[in-house]
């Protein structure tokens with residue numbers, strides 16, 4: 011992690027119509043820093059990272075991404091700025107969003123060829139290297155729908171990396187996957203972190219956040235309720251709200267026991 | 281000009297009455313026959329299935345006007361059908377294919393788990409259809425069924441070709457009296473359009489209600 | 496059988512005419528339909544409104560009424576069109592009204608996630624449209640487009656009512672001359688049936704190919 015701030019979020023507020031998604035959120039992300047964002051559903055985590063690559067506009071505050079200062083309000087930045095941000099900030103979605111009508115390879119080379127005007131040959135070569143990195147070079151000619159969720163998500167990572175981004179955004183990349191497929195995707199992300207990529211990652215994988223992230227941010231009740239070095243935040247949260255949230259996600263035992271009781275009770279009744 | 285619109289308005293209304301009578305009768309035939317077609321196509325009997333499929337494929341591929349002519353000039357001659365009956369038979373026969381496919385799609389669209397759950401509870405298949413499948417399929421049926429009804433109303437205009445004095449016929453004969461075809465056709469057009477608007481407004485409201493009740 | 500032999504070639508010629516009209520009007524309707532759909536989705540509010548009403552009127556009025564307005568109605572204001580011209584104008588006007596909605600909903604039905612993924616990769620609007628949305632929308636639309644062509648073919652029947660010499664016209668001539676309307680209208684029905692089935696078959700093939708990725 012260097013001292014250079016690549017994403018600077020200052021007092022950011024975002025609303026959809028009248029509903030406030032989050033309010034007065036501030037966060038600095040440094041080059042090569044790995045920031046994990048955790049928190050209950052509906053806290054606004056996805057919306058926050060979608061503001062960073064300007065999939066959503068924001069209402070109040072200021073947001074600097076790389077060398078661009080973004081204005082509040084729904085007016086889009088200039089085409090060049092938007093383009094520059096979109097090419098230098100990659101994103102991986104919860105639902106993969108691969109282009110189903112294109113093969114794996116075509117998914118990966120589309121943006122480099124169309125946006126960066128990379129020659130096709132070179133784009134293919136680079137794509138194959140990336141697919142190799144995520145362990146999928148043999149599947150280059152398959153269509154996405156023929157692959158497992160874990161494989162699709164790794165293709166999505168390769169597709170984003172093909173633009174050679176400086177920052178990668180991940181929105182719950184593993185939450186749609188079967189448990190046995192989560193590991194392969196997390197491995198690919200961990201590799202990126204080791205290689206010095208700047209990452210902003212929304213996740214529910216607390217163990218992974220603790221091991222891989224430098225910083226953990228907890229969002230709840232429309233704001234950031236806690237942020238700091240990952241171990242500190244996850245092991246000794248200061249606020250009561252954060253403690254409650256972490257207790258629930260880290261110790262699901264209580265919930266499981268309850269379920270078991272209900273199941274047994276039901277079974278006994280029959 | 282306006283005076284001509286007013287003068288022929290009563291005739292047009294007589295035509296509307298016939299158009300509506302024709303629509304209603306054809307709709308009943310189409311719904312009943314369509315439901316039978318859907319059941320045939322869903323049945324496990326290969327023969328019934330094939331007959332249903334062929335009927336739908338063939339009848340859908342032929343223009344309504346041709347069906348009307350066939351019914352009136354050939355079948356009608358043999359069985360001495362009145363123009364009105366021939367029209368009801370042909371519109372009913374054609375729209376049965378549309379409703380048949382709507383019913384079939386909606387019934388298939390209800391999750392298979394529903395049938396399984398109901399059978400597991402010991403319900404006979406007739407009860408499952410009536411109490412479990414159809415109520416759920418109803419809301420899927422409503423929008424396309426309304427749409428077809430609006431198509432049916434428009435297609436009734438074709439029967440003026442076999443001399444039934446519906447709205448279209450009235451407009452046409454008014455035009456040949458006063459030599460103002462544009463005015464008379466537009467007057468009929470406004471009336472047809474009102475029916476169309478009413479149906480599509482109803483449809484929009486239903487869809488909104490369904491969405492609300494499901495969210 | 497004698498009658499069939501006598502009238503098979505006029506009906507076949509009528510069928511050919513109908514087929515040509517169908518293809519021509521379909522192509523023109525698709526071009527206009529795509530333009531109108533783009534206008535309805537992305538145009539100025541006034542354009543959206545005008546196209547919206549156009550679509551409503553085309554969908555709201557009986558086909559035969561529309562055709563009669565163009566052929567008979569316009570004579571009242573001094574515009575005299577030949578049956579062929581009036582017929583073609585109507586087929587295109589009518590087809591466009593339906594094609595707009597097919598293209599519009601096809602474009603809208605491509606999932607929002609696809610747009611976002613394309614945006615996140617920095618793909619511009621035009622490239623997103625060309626490389627991501629349209630290919631998928633096309634696959635989604637194919638069944639509707641196939642029915643559209645069949646609908647246009649069936650619509651050509653109505654041109655007989657304004658005196659254009661198509662299948663129905665020939666069948667009518669034959670029916671009056673031979674007093675065997677059953678045979679002749681069945682021949683007409685068969686001609687439409689064959690053409691519709693062929694169109695349906697082609698559409699099905701295309702659809703299979705376009706959706707191979709699923």
Ligand SMILES: Nc1ncnc2c1ncn2[C@@H]1O[C@H](COP(=O)(O)OP(=O)(O)OP(=O)(O)O)[C@@H](O)[C@H]1O
Nearest residue numbers: 026029031049050051052053054055056057058182
């Ligand atoms: N396009 C939208 N229009 C209106 N409201 C929205 C929109 N997107 C999100 N919201 C609302 O914003 C709030 C935050 O949503 P967001 O998806 O950012 O939450 P999240 O923290 O990512 O939750 P999850 O863990 O469920 O993904 C939610 O209440 C949601 O209903």
Ligand SMILES: [Mg+2]
Nearest residue numbers: 055056057182
């Ligand atoms: Mg989310």
